[in-house]
Amino acid sequence: MTVSTAIARLNAADQDFARHLDHLLSWESVSDDAVNQRVLDIIKAVRERGDAALVEFTQRFDGVDATSIHDLILDRARLELALTRITPVQREALEKAANRVRIYHERQKQDSWQYTEADGTVLGQKVTPLDRAGLYVPGGKASYPSSVLMNAIPAKVAGVAEVVMVVPTPRGEVNELVLAAACIAGVDRVFTIGGAQAVAALAYGTESVPQVDKIVGPGNIYVATAKRHVFGQVGIDMIAGPSEILVVCDGQTDPDWIAMDLFSQAEHDEDAQAILVSPDAEFLDRVAASIDKLLPTMERAEIIEKSINGRGALIQVRDMQQAIEVANRIAPEHLELSVADPQAWLPQIRHAGAIFMGRHTSEALGDYCAGPNHVLPTSGTARFSSPLGVYDFQKRSSIIFCSEQGASELGHTASVLARGESLTAHARSAEYRILNEKGN
CATH class of the missing domain: 3.40.50.1980 (Nitrogenase molybdenum iron protein domain)
Structure with a gap:
């Protein structure tokens, strides 16, 4: 060669x-018309025919001899079996990497907060984990157990109750390292499906695949196109x-x-x-x-x-x-500052997914075991995007509690602004709570 x-x-x-x-x-990550239409057809079929469509597509695209959806489900015992099938050295490496990723991401976890104003009004923010997250993992030879750790562990640290993993097994090819990583990371359910049909199943749910709140994880052009189409029905991490x-x-x-x-x-x-x-x-x-x-x-x-x-x-x-x-x-996904004093230049770096400091810090360490997430913004999107993290699996609700006096004070302001927008019902709703001069 x-x-x-x-x-x-x-x-x-x-x-x-x-x-x-x-x-x-x-x-440009552009789906041509043929790919786009094919993905739309797959999504429609999964929405209409559920498990039957998943079995059919898995037979057709992955060459898997499945007769029912039950042939495409791996239980927790199967994941635990994978731990015994990998080498002790591989298991030790996975567990060490998982521990480092978990420790790092625990520092990202946000807590709810409130504060009370002088008149008794309480304002705050309630942080709540997603109920269920879906993790797409490429299958076959293009298998990345490290990505399983990077996607599943932040979800679990965030408090997500159920993490559902989908991973294709082309021609029945199962990657034991991927399943072992899923076991270590705390994945709850695994379906051996892939492609646009797996994304559709996670987004809309089927008889067997539960509907999730957010889909994370990399995939091919069909997966990326499907994620674009289901966004809004569910959250997605990014189009990488x-x-x-x-x-x-x-x-x-x-x-x-x-x-x-x-x-x-x-x-x-x-x-x-x-x-x-x-x-x-x-x-x-x-x-x-x-x-x-x-x-x-x-x-x-x-x-x-x-x-x-x-x-x-x-x-x-x-x-x-x-x-x-x-x-x-450039706003790169990975930036290595291979210089004598990287700390001196760090304040000037405004756009980068991950910054690797010094001559000894290879990007590869971040891919596997340093601790920070390796799911990063690409194609210049580091200008406005961040690495995947615990915050991607938490949502925030505003908290507003007005005391009687607080509602009266705010009511004056709201009334003026609402009437300025010709929204009379808004104004009167606020005005009803305004205290008269006698305080009643």
Whole structure:
């Protein structure tokens, strides 16, 4: 196998740098008309025929010989069996990672609060977990037990009573690591279904699959399209694009380390994006040499090659200040600050899904076991989005209790504003509670 790279080289000093960068970053997760219509048809069938449609689609798309929905349900005992089928080393790694993820996310848990004003009016916020969450997990060879931990554990920490997992098993291929992760993370029910039909089942419910309040987890274009269509019926986490890494380096890190950090995201798929930004032109050359040297040693070399050649880049900047400016413009999913004093630059980072500080903090640690969530905003959405967390599985209700005096005082203000909007019933409703001069 012959692989070679021709990674793009950009210079922030060039007059057309902004145009080239925008072109490099552009990515559209667009469902064509055929995919969109197929997904709509699947959703309609699941809504109308429930379990029967799920069995039919699973037979057709996954090649699973199922005769009823009961063939597509895994009970808790089956998840516990998976724990005995993986190696002791794998189990220890899963449990250690799960513990770290749980400890981190416990710090995110929000509590209800109230405060009382001088006249006795009480205002506050009641925080309540979702009743039920649905977790979509890719199946077959593209299986990610780490994603099970990252999606299920925050839900459980939030207090979600039931986490329902759907995972396809193409041609009956079951991934024991995924099931073991589900057991450790506290998943309550598992259905071996996938695709748009699984999303539809979670969103609308069937005779056997319970309706959930929110669907989280990654999937292919059919899953992403289905999530778009059911949003509003249920909540969703996000529509994720290809994985991304941006490394900002001062030129003093081992170039082999940086090359492998870039590979760590490029190996996900051909559309993944790996970018290095540095003020040191010679260092960029050394990293390019490391890429060429190390690429032939990689198991997924062809995927990495296509990713690096298609969407990767080495960007030269004037100085570290400009490197940070470029990073904020890109708003990457993963940002490595591979510099001598990352803490000094942290206050200037405004847009990033996760920030990896220092030369020794590889992005891969965050993917598996550091603790913070690896479900992150992509495609520049870190400008307005956050990592998945406990807060995604909690909802907030406002609390308003007015004392007699408080209702009277607020009534005057509400009356003026309501009449200004020509909403007389609003005004009179507030006015009924206004005390007269005698206090009655």
